Amino acid sequence: MTTAHMEKKRLDNPPKSVKFKIQRREKEGAAATWETFEVRYRRNLNVISALMDIRKNPVTIDGKETTPPVWDMSCLEQVCGICTMVIDGRVRQSCSALVDDLLIDSGSDTVTLAPMSKFPNVRDLKVDRTKMFDHLKQVNAWIELDGTYNLGPGPHIPNETAQDRYALSRCMTCGCCLEACPQYGDDNYIGPQAIAQARLFNMHPVGKLTADERLNGLMGDDGITNCGNAQNCIQVCPMSLPLTKAIYETNREITVDALFGWLKK
Amino acid sequence: MSSGGSKFAIVGGGLAGLAAAMKLSEAGHEVDIISVVPVKRSHSVCAQGGINGAVNTKGEGDSPAKHLDDTVYGGDFLANQPPVKRMTDMAPEIIYLFDRMGVPFSRTQEGLLDFRRFGGTLHHRTAFAGASTGQQLLYALDEQVRKWEVQGMVRKFEGWEMLSLVMDDHQVCRGLIAMNLQTLELKAFAADAVIIATGGPGLIFGKSTNSMTCTGSAVAACYQQGAKYANGEFIQVHPTSIPGEDKLRLMSESARGEGGRVWVPRTPGDTRNPKDIPADERLYFLEEKYPAYGNLVPRDIATREIFQVCLDGKGIGGENQVYLDLTHIPAETLTRKLGAILEIYEMFVGDDPRHVPMRIFPGVHYSMGGLWVDYEQRTNIPGLFAAGECDYSIHGANRLGANSLLSCVYGGFVAAPAAVEYAKNVERGDTESNGIHEAELKRQQEINDGIIHNEGGENQYQLHEEMGKWMTDNVTVVRYNDRLIATDEKLRELQERFKKISINDSNLWATQAVPHARQLKNMLELARVITLGALNRNESRGAHYKPEFPERDDENFLKTTIAEYSAEAPVFSYEPVDVSLIEPRKRDYSSKGKAKSN
Numbered sequence: 074m075t076t077a078h079m080e081k082k083r084l085d086n087p088p089k090s091v092k093f094k095i096q097r098r099e100k101e102g103a104a105a106t107w108e109t110f111e112v113r114y115r116r117n118l119n120v121i122s123a124l125m126d127i128r129k130n131p132v133t134i135d136g137k138e139t140t141p142p143v144w145d146m147s148c149l150e151q152v153c154g155i156c157t158m159v160i161d162g163r164v165r166q167s168c169s170a171l172v173d174d175l176l177i178d179s180g181s182d183t184v185t186l187a188p189m190s191k192f193p194n195v196r197d198l199k200v201d202r203t204k205m206f207d208h209l210k211q212v213n214a215w216i217e218l219d220g221t222y223n224l225g226p227g228p229h230i231p232n233e234t235a236q237d238r239y240a241l242s243r244c245m246t247c248g249c250c251l252e253a254c255p256q257y258g259d260d261n262y263i264g265p266q267a268i269a270q271a272r273l274f275n276m277h278p279v280g281k282l283t284a285d286e287r288l289n290g291l292m293g294d295d296g297i298t299n300c301g302n303a304q305n306c307i308q309v310c311p312m313s314l315p316l317t318k319a320i321y322e323t324n325r326e327i328t329v330d331a332l333f334g335w336l337k338k
Numbered sequence: 339m340s341s342g343g344s345k346f347a348i349v350g351g352g353l354a355g356l357a358a359a360m361k362l363s364e365a366g367h368e369v370d371i372i373s374v375v376p377v378k379r380s381h382s383v384c385a386q387g388g389i390n391g392a393v394n395t396k397g398e399g400d401s402p403a404k405h406l407d408d409t410v411y412g413g414d415f416l417a418n419q420p421p422v423k424r425m426t427d428m429a430p431e432i433i434y435l436f437d438r439m440g441v442p443f444s445r446t447q448e449g450l451l452d453f454r455r456f457g458g459t460l461h462h463r464t465a466f467a468g469a470s471t472g473q474q475l476l477y478a479l480d481e482q483v484r485k486w487e488v489q490g491m492v493r494k495f496e497g498w499e500m501l502s503l504v505m506d507d508h509q510v511c512r513g514l515i516a517m518n519l520q521t522l523e524l525k526a527f528a529a530d531a532v533i534i535a536t537g538g539p540g541l542i543f544g545k546s547t548n549s550m551t552c553t554g555s556a557v558a559a560c561y562q563q564g565a566k567y568a569n570g571e572f573i574q575v576h577p578t579s580i581p582g583e584d585k586l587r588l589m590s591e592s593a594r595g596e597g598g599r600v601w602v603p604r605t606p607g608d609t610r611n612p613k614d615i616p617a618d619e620r621l622y623f624l625e626e627k628y629p630a631y632g633n634l635v636p637r638d639i640a641t642r643e644i645f646q647v648c649l650d651g652k653g654i655g656g657e658n659q660v661y662l663d664l665t666h667i668p669a670e671t672l673t674r675k676l677g678a679i680l681e682i683y684e685m686f687v688g689d690d691p692r693h694v695p696m697r698i699f700p701g702v703h704y705s706m707g708g709l710w711v712d713y714e715q716r717t718n719i720p721g722l723f724a725a726g727e728c729d730y731s732i733h734g735a736n737r738l739g740a741n742s743l744l745s746c747v748y749g750g751f752v753a754a755p756a757a758v759e760y761a762k763n764v765e766r767g768d769t770e771s772n773g774i775h776e777a778e779l780k781r782q783q784e785i786n787d788g789i790i791h792n793e794g795g796e797n798q799y800q801l802h803e804e805m806g807k808w809m810t811d812n813v814t815v816v817r818y819n820d821r822l823i824a825t826d827e828k829l830r831e832l833q834e835r836f837k838k839i840s841i842n843d844s845n846l847w848a849t850q851a852v853p854h855a856r857q858l859k860n861m862l863e864l865a866r867v868i869t870l871g872a873l874n875r876n877e878s879r880g881a882h883y884k885p886e887f888p889e890r891d892d893e894n895f896l897k898t899t900i901a902e903y904s905a906e907a908p909v910f911s912y913e914p915v916d917v918s919l920i921e922p923r924k925r926d927y928s929s930k931g932k933a934k935s936n
Contacts, residue, residue, distance in 0.1 A: 083688075100847045115583060117687055122583030128850065129799040131842060140845045145375075147549045149585045151685065152473055153379040168584070169685050195520060196848040206376065210488050215481035216440040221364055227437035229449030239442035239468050242477060246378055277440045 084173055088114050091172055092134065092183040093123055095142050100196050108142075109134045109183070120160060120167035120175075120186065121146055124198075142186075144198035151311060154247030158198045159187040164252040164309055167198075189252045205246050208267035212290040216280050228278045241273040241319060243312040250306035250316060262299035263291065265306040269319040275326060285334075288327050297324055343368060344761035347514060347529035349500045349556050351377025353472070353743060354726025355535035356479035357750025358757075363486035365758060369493070370527055371483075372516045374551050376496045378480045381537050381549035382746065385472025386590065388454065388464035389436075389743040391429030395446070395453055400461040402426040407920060408459045409741060413706070413734025414880035414890065414925050416569065416898070418916040421713050421731050425748040432747050433465050439478040443467050464740045469678045475743055498525075499853055500556040501785075503532065503563050503722065504778045511721035512769045515782045517856075520848045524782055526775035530764050531721050531757035534560060535750065538705040538727040542861045542868070543814065544806015546702035547579055547588045557709055557728045558860035561867070566718045567901045567908075568730035569707035570864070571871035574737055574881050575814050577640035578662055579701030580683060586701030587686055589662065590679045591739075593696075594633045596672070599663045600624050600644065600698075606652050612661055612695045623647055638736065638881060641700040645815040654697060663695040700815060704742065706733040706881065707868070710900060715753035721764065723757050725749030730898075735880025789855045790846065794838025798855050801832050801839065805858075805865060813869050817884050822873040826907075829866050836862065867901045867908045874910055875899065892922055 094109045111134045112123045128141040146156045149168040156167045161179050167186070175184050192200035250265040251257045257264045271287040274280035280287075291297040297320065306316040346362050348355045351373035362369045371377065394400040405426035410419055437443060437451060443465050444452040453462040467474035486492045497519045504513040504526060513528040539554025540546030561567045578593065579586035594600070601620045608615065624643055625632040633640075648658045664672055664680075669692040672680060680691045689696070709717050709724040711731050717724055726746040733741065808828045812821040836859055841851035877891035878884055897912035 099845055118583055119686070125584060125799075129797065140843050141850065143848050143850055147375055147379050147551050148381065148384050149550065149582070150384055150587055150682070152383045152470060153375075153549065155375060155379045171686070171688050173688060196845070199848055202376075206378070206484070209481075210484060213485075215485045216438070217485075218438060218482070221360060221435055221482075223431040223434070224438065226434045226451065227440075230445055231449055232445040232447070232452075235442045235445045238440075239474070242442050242474055243468075243470065245383070245473075246376075274440065279438070280440060 082177060084176055087116070087173075088182055090114055091118070091123065091176065093127065094183050094185045095127075095198070096187040097142065097197055098188075098194055101193050108139060114172070116173070118172040120170040120172065120184065121149060121156060123172065123184070124167070142197045152245060154245030157189060157247045157249060159189060159252070161185050164189060164249045166247065166311055169311070189248055191252050191258055192248065200248075202246065202248050205248060205251070205266060208263050209246075209270055211263065212267050212271040212287045213283065214267070214270040214274060214287070216274060216277060217283050230278065234276065238273055238276050240313075240315055241269050241276075244269060244314055245312060247311065249309040249311060253305040253309040255303050255305065256299050256301045261295055263295050263297070265300075265316040265320060267291075268297055268300075268323050269314055269316050272319040272323050275323070284326065285330065288323070288330055291323065292327060297327065300324075344531070344758070345529045346370070346531055346533070346757060346761070347372060347527045348533045348535060349373075349514065350380070350535035350537060350726070350728070351494070351496070352380035352382040352535060352537055352726060353476055353479060353746035354750040354753075355380075355533070356476070356483050357747045358533050358535060358725060358754040359492055360479060360482050360486065361751055361754035362758065363483070363491040365754070367758065368491055370495060370529070371492060372495045372498045372500055372514070372527065374497070374499045374519065377483070377494065378477065380476060381552055382476040382743070383470070383473040384547070384549060385743050386469050386588070388466035388471045388740045389433060389475065390463050390738070390740040391433040391465060391744065392426065392461070392463055393430045393433060393451065393453065393465075394461075395450060396462045398461050400463055402429065404461065405429060405459075405463060409732070409738055410734065410920050411923075411925060412738040413736050415734065415892075415896065415917060415922040416572070416879060416915060417732055417734035418713070418898075419919040420916060423919055424713070424752075425732060425745060428748055428751070429744055432744065432751070436475055436478055439482060441467055441474050441478045459738070472743055475747070500536075500559065501782045501856065502559050502778060503719070504528070504775050505563055505719075506769055506774050509564060509719065511719050513775060515778050517782075517786070517853065519853055522786065522846055522849070522852060524779055524786070526779050528770055528775060529721075530761035530766065531723060533723040533725060533753050533757055534709060534728055535724070535726045535753075536728050539861065539864055540702050540705075541857075542805065542865050543573075543702040543809045544803060545582070545584070545586050545810075547576060547586050548702070550585070553857040553861055554705075554728070554864050555857040555860040557724075558864045560709060560717070560719070560722065561901070562860075562863060562903045564719055564903065565722060566710035567707065567864070567867050568710040569735075569871070569899050570705075570867040570901055571875055571899060572706035572735050572881050573702060573814060573868065574704040574706060575641045575645075575700045576703040577637055577644055577700050578698045579703070580687060581659060581697065581699045581701075582686060586699070587682065588701070588703070589683065589696065589698055591637070593662060593664060593676060593679065596676055597664070597667050598633060599666070600633050600640070600660055601663060602647055602652050602654060602660050607656050609655060612663075613665070621652070638883070642815050642883060645700055648699065649816075653699075658699045659697040660699065661695040662698045664691050665693055665695055669693070702810065702814060704737055706730065706735060706737055707871070707899075710898075714756040715749055716756060716760070721760065723753040725753040735882060785856070786852060789839070789841060789852055792838070793840045796835045796839040798836075798839045798841065798851065798858055801835055802854075802858055802861075805829065805832055805862060809865055809868070813872055815883065817872050817882065819873055819876075819884070819886060822869055825869050826866060826873070829862055829869065833862050863903070870908055871899045871901060871910065890925070896922065
């Protein structure tokens with residue numbers, strides 16, 4: 074690694090203001106429309122703070138008073154996953170989307186915000202991702218315990234396994250992988266996130282004991298065989314989960330189970 | 339819900355709420371969880387460092403007794419000691435349980451749990467999972483509770499916000515009213531016991547390190563219905579956070595541990611690029627004032643000094659910012675030792691801290707105060723329990739790092755059986771048919787209708803900004819009585835102006851305006867509790883510092899502050915602190931013997 078100077082690329086001539094073109098929808102099922110707002114430029118402006126500005130005084134660029142755009146936000150540190158939306162065509166968290174970067178990337182004076190398209194659109198930029206949590210139920214994404222009373226420590230685990238599991242355990246159920254997956258939609262495919270979570274627990278010495286139940290959740294019509302290997306999921310995952318590896322390994326588990334499962338009977 | 343069994347409602351789905359839910363389900367009880375966000379997105383995910391427990395795997399002679407001492411000493415002796423002891427005794431088994439639940443804790447060569455050092459102790463006592471231990475612990479509970487949900491023991495109401503308790507004529511809690519944040523529908527939840535586990539109130543200060551859900555609104559509602567609020571004036575301010583337009587993000591203390599230097603330009607308002615400012619024109623104010631400890635002075639001292647420099651107008655560009663500079667350290671070294679936290683700065687600020695000094699400022703981080711509870715997490719209202727950051731019981735005047743995750747789980751684990759015990763004996767009588775739930779529902783609907791139809795022209799977000807600025811400027815690091823009095827006057831002005839707000843959203847479907855207005859009203863009430871509690875406490879202790887009263891005063895103030903609601907102003911009383919286990923001694927980290935708190 075060189076010690077070459079790596080100062081952040083900045084807009085050479087920062088504009089006085091930035092335009093935000095936002096998809097509006099009154100409620101699920103209503104027609105989508107677009108409105109554009111102007112926000113005073115600040116050096117470290119992110120999409121969330123621009124939305125907060127607009128919410129405080131929702132007047133479009135044409136001077137029309139309108140309703141404040143609605144979106145979800147919570148941690149603002151890219152660890153809760155709630156503020157995910159499609160920004161300039163790319164699905165990502167709005168808290169970590171810096172306006173400077175967006176304008177440099179697009180070469181434009183406008184940032185475009187739309188809700189994720191694979192989930193019910195509650196209003197404006199807010200979507201309902203209940204389905205993702207249902208998928209976690211489908212794959213029994215938990216360890217079966219005898220009880221929560223004091224039974225001493227868990228099993229010895231190599232640190233390498235712990236780190237591999239940590240990488241999968243960082244999934245914040247944000248939905249980026251599902252939004253980007255060409256196969257996901259209309260309930261036909263459970264998608265990368267749930268497969269990765271099944272893998273997370275099947276890698277654990279105690280989780281392994283009930284691995285079959287998790288694999289069963291992935292062998293139905295919406296199961297793992299629907300993966301088309303487009304590999305979009307790893308491109309967009311904000312936590313850099315090894316999603317395709319998890320899919321590959323789970324697929325192999327299922328195959329081994331199908332070939333040799335009868336030996337266990 | 340089954341008609342015969344006890345009914346439990348938990349408000350909040352973070353670490354404390356889910357810990358309680360898991361214990362209740364396991365004991366065979368059905369639970370309703372009310373949470374403003376899907377529980378997996380609760381603020382517990384933001385905790386980074388780890389969870390403390392004296393497992394003593396490093397042969398250092400650590401013990402729960404030493405953990406107790408560190409916690410009580412770090413809290414400047416304001417915590418009642420018996421529950422702290424119970425927590426530190428329980429800590430190792432809590433960590434083991436999370437280990438069994440599959441949390442990917444870092445391991446040793448032998449495959450055992452690894453522990454690291456943290457502030458306020460000399461022992462390796464902190465179990466950790468990468469740099470996101472809170473996230474990992476929360477997920478483990480989320481998974482276990484999901485299992486109970488599949489089995490029909492847990493019903494989740496995610497996207498619902500608690501508005502008030504349902505109280506009967508004898509001031510016994512019989513359930514709560516919550517609002518669906520999508521439809522604004524109100525619903526009464528009848529319950530024999532309610533556990534509040536809603537976290538801290540950071541948003542009272544406008545920007546903080548807290549999540550946007552941390553308004554303290556549900557707690558403030560309980561307070562206004564008769565729950566006692568204790569030690570509200572004790573607010574932890576972390577010395578180094580990253581100021582953002584939207585929030586303050588934490589910058590770990592390890593940046594200074596690895597040699598980071600804090601400075602401002604000697605000339606106020608110097609607008610030059612920091613790298614063009616020569617060393618002799620830089621004011622390394624911590625190093626100048628504290629030559630021995632330099633940038634690694636204790637957290638509360640560092641916080642006070644940075645705050646004061648900015649109040650004096652010496653912040654970068656006259657703003658509330660100072661430099662935390664790592665650029666004198668080779669980039670390779672920084673990447674190896676601090677990579678993860680530097681990435682956070684890069685992601686949100688855009689600059690590479692290996693080459694550009696970071697701009698940081700203290701940020702409101704944690705409330706030691708909260709709902710008053712006894713040693714079984716019972717509030718003073720029969721049927722109402724509290725656990726986690728929203729209760730006051732563990733941390734005294736200052737919290738040690740990596741004790742917050744522990745206290746959340748502990749609180750949930752104690753509250754759940756206590757609630758079961760209470761519900762076993764409670765007389766339900768005719769409380770489900772005598773109309774108290776409908777009456778409270780109607781009262782809450784009228785408040786909503788009032789907000790929706792009000793047309794006074796005040797902007798709710800403007801009021802929130804003003805509250806946040808006043809509270810941050812006057813009720814955080816350094817506190818002066820005249821400014822506290824002025825702040826309370828301002829808060830009362832804001833309360834008057836609140837009556838004249840007009841919501842700016844004509845579409846009530848999934849609107850943020852109505853919930854925010856309700857939160858704002860409640861935040862103003864708690865803001866007064868914090869401000870007046872600070873005004874009344876004429877001493878300095880832990881996070882509470884008054885230059886006019888710079889010493890701890892055990893004779894007059896080794897007492898828990900209790901605030902009770904009245905329409906005019908909070909009514910204050912004090913109760914003695916239980917110091918039966920460890921005799922109070924002067925808290926002094928400047929001597930060599932004892933490391934500084936968190």
